[in-house]
Amino acid sequence: MEIKVSQCVDTEVLVINMFEGEKTSQELANTYVLEKDGFEGKFGQTYLLHTLGQIAAAKILVIGCGKRDEFNADKMRTIVSKAVRKLHQIRAKKAVFDFDLNEDYGKSAALGAMIADYAYDKFKSEKAHHLDEIAFTKFSQEQLDEGRIFGEAMKFTRDLANTPAQIATPSKLAEIAQNIEGVETKVFEKEEIEKMGMGAFLAVGQGSVNPPKFIHMKYSNGNPKKRIAIIGKGICFDSGGLDIKPASSMLTMKDDMSGAACVLGVMQALSKLNPEIEVHGIIAACENIPSGSSYKPGDILTAKNGKTIEVDNTDAEGRLTLADALCYACELGVDEVIDIATLTGACMVALGTIATGVMGNDEDMIKRVMETAEHSGEKCWQLPMFKEYFNSLKSDIADMKNTGSRYGGASAAGVFLQEFVKDVKWVHIDIAGTAYLEKPQNEFISGATGVGVRTLLNYLK
Ligand code: BES
Ligand code: MN
């Protein structure tokens, strides 16, 4: 889909907006929409009008924007995505958006269009309908282009997280990382991972025939003002291991590498945005599979920092892989570390599919990440990291267990991870509920959402 600026309204569908209690910019629309059918311009309402040759465009799509003084970038993204949905329904290929607005909402508009134009139809004989071209009369190309880069990053992430686990293996993630332009990538093989002392990560992957890969990508432009590491949970399939999941919980577990997919999407967008920063993208990729060589409940693992972990449950594997990835990131001497992970069902129980959980060891950094998420259109909520959550992780024979009480699971996972964070500001983002939708929600179809991409890109920028 091409997204451009154009003043020419000679098109298939002219999309215009209407604020509640106001008229639209098109006389024709005002006559029909307002006077005859009582369309009120309530937020999200749409009205389609055939112009029958009275103006250059064949159809007008009016889209309700609610009250003018309540309008914002978030609403812009939503209404453009609604309009695109409608354009799909009528099988339109081209549209011009002529919005009566003075602010440059180009970034939100382009992003809304790209989110709504997304489909995962690689394996369908009948392909989804897509728009070929949309144009905006009011916004700048610069803002539209930025929205497009964000939108492409989200598409990249969604495609990868939607890809079945039979294809999106650890080796595949490594190959993708190695092909990202403008990024230096080093992939560590199993023997090297052993040498680095990543006993927790290795244990999780040891049951699978697909070998683990430890991926380190680096983006840097000339003189970076700040150095940040972003770590994505990369469990390419989470069966639970020997503590196997019930069928219904396992069904969507190809998405357990959504954090990794997010990091890859962000890394491939960085060289297009060129921020003055150094970013390390880190993924400990493996599969959690039961077999004769699997790790077992009761095993004691030694992480890269020397701490020992008694395996209480093989399904709490993400924190084991992240433990070693966090140790590795801290040794890089970066200023900040962010990890993003489909970590706990408990986070999903607490916040549903609506909001992402956020924790960390530095209130100021947590606040900055949360503010960025909010203005990126991604809802998040801070969860506590009281030291008492560690009580249930105490082990009689090792430094800690990987799980404990059934209650407060998201926070328990947070304090577990903190054991592997040393001398660095750190934020942990739990996307278990928000990474993958079983049914459509807002501008998203079911499947992977690409959550985190917008927040991380805006944060790094
Ligand atoms: N990948 C899951 C968490 C998850 C659950 C993500 C639902 C998305 C949707 C994670 O590895 C897991 O299995 N966590 C367990 C931990 C438990 C054994 C302490 C969980 O949350 O049930
Ligand atoms: Mn698990």
Ligand code: ZN
């Ligand atoms: Zn998992």
